[in-house]
Structures are given as C-alpha cells and as structure tokens.
Amino acid sequence: NAGVTQTPKFRVLKTGQSMTLLCAQDMNHEYMYWYRQDPGMGLRLIHYSVGEGTTAKGEVPDGYNVSRLKKQNFLLGLESAAPSQTSVYFCASRSSGGKETQYFGPGTRLLVL
C-alpha cells in the first residue's frame, strides 16, 4: 500500500515548455487535489476532483489544467511553463463520507528557468 505517489520528484523546465505531473493513489479515494507551496506560504489549492471524470478550479488555477480519467490518477498539466510556476507541487487524496483528512504525496519540485 503505497498511499499517494507523485512523479517526477524533480524537474527543470525552460519557459514555454510543457509538462505533466502525475499523482496516483491506491486507497480508492474519491477526492483528489493539487496544491502548490511557495516559500513562506502555506499550500494553495490549484484544482481538485470529486470523482472520476470530474474536475474543478481551486484558488490558483490559471496556467494549469487537470484530468481525472481514472479514479486512481490525477494529472496536472502545464501547457506553457512560466517562472512564476516554480514551486513545490503536492497532490492529496481523501475518502468520501464526511472525512476531511487529506493524505499527501511526497511532492514534486519544479524549477522553471
């Protein structure tokens, strides 16, 4: 039982390049979330999903897209990376039934030059 995993762990991009971050969970959780964390700040919600095939915008969605084609996977895409997207990205998941506890993956460190 690996919990929540994220790939890659670290990536360097040039401005304008695109990439996809993958989040996978093996806990059969309905809800999945993508956050970013910048120095001196807490985590901010980018997008989330309440189930397979659904996505919704969070607090800071601009410049990102997401997809949830399979229940266990939640993909975060950057179509044209910008230096402002340099950050640490965390994925989280939680079960349904009123339980608010979210379980986090180890994070992906992204540097955009």
Added chain:
Amino acid sequence: EDKVVQSPLSLVVHEGDTVTLNCSYEVTNFRSLLWYKQEKKAPTFLFMLTSSGIEKKSGRLSSILDKKELSSILNITATQTGDSAIYLCAVASGSARQLTFGSGTQLTVLP
C-alpha cells in the same frame, strides 16, 4: 475570500519548553479545522477538530477549537528536537472539503 492566519510565523525554543501555536480563520461553510506537521517533505496529519471545546490529544501534542472565536491552538509540551518542523493549520470548507491553509509556524527546538 477564505482566510487562515497563523501566529507566530516562527518560534525558537529549547528542549523541554512548552509552546502554543495559534490559528484563526474566516471561512464560509466551515466543516472542520486540521493541523499538519511538515518536515522536509509532505505534510503529515496531526488532528482534525469539528466541535468547540473538545480537546484532541496525541502524546505531548494537544489541540482545541473555539468556533465562537473562530480560532484554534496547538500545544506541544516537553518539546524535543524532533518536534522541529513547520506546523500548518488548514480549514476544510465546501462540499468537496477543500482546504485553505495558513502560512504555517516554523518551530525550531534547540538541544
């Protein structure tokens, strides 16, 4: 706009001291308040609080929620160097229980 504010931003203490971390919030459709500990990597869950006045405890850590004052405190007694971390407060709201995080309190425990 939902808002969570933590204080202090940073704290340096010596082993054996007791610390109190504060969290206040302004959130519509409040569901619960959560505390996480973040060391080098991912936040790890500590407590979830939904009702006022009920203290949650785990070893040397305890937390309580005051829904009237829209705040919570996290206490750590007899601190150890292993308690050094960022402590994050988050509030769950909305039907999807989205989390709004505070900026965290950086706790450093010196030997």
